[in-house]
Amino acid sequence: MTAVVSLAREWIGTPYRHQCAVKGAGCDCLGLVLGVWQSLNGRLPEPVPAYTMDWSEPQGDEVLWQAAARWLVAKPLEEEAPGDVLLFRMRAGSVAKHLGIAGRTGARASFIHAYAGRAVAESALSTPWRRRIVARFSFPLEGA
Template identity: 65%
Template structure:
């Protein structure tokens, strides 16, 4: 089933970046991409997402995305193998909250992930060392 997750994520490539959006081909941010893939591979979203600002969790130091991942996805143990279809949670700056998401699309020497990135839209990027070192948690969609 992880192939379905990667295929769904890649189907969003080219969608413009649009804060708070989750509409394939029209606009998505990183959370919107995860929500859209959820709808395609799991079904109805498990919770309503309230409006949020670009700095939504930083002032209060709230790890809201991490908590939502734990509540709605299946956590991947830290020592487990990296596998396509895993949802990656990134901390973009030291001592800041984790607030970027992507979906691992390829592992190994050419590891890559699909994500919605401001100024770029939904793209598939190399999971280079600078990206990989920012991953703080991995999750799986709750599918068989």
């Protein structure tokens, strides 16, 4: 298990709270990734502006993808590793607006994520979820 996976699993059970990133109190999918980033790096790479739950979907702007590309290390989709940050497109034609962290790979693949109405959980990376992955990243310090 990687340090990233261990850190992400510490957030399991944290209630969903839009625009929050406080372990045990509340977070959304971005808040989970930001919380893990802070544990690894001590501070955020840039201020996070307020954002809506639609992630600029009406405008078609890939705001979340662009931010991930600025601060995380992009990798090929087929190069799966525990601790990867996964970016999902929830519907065809919509912007990518959900994040998770790979927990396990292989036959029992899983990912850790927060989503509206739930707490942070580790879910099976089932075929429907896999089909939604549009980008894969690693944290800059992963493996260091």
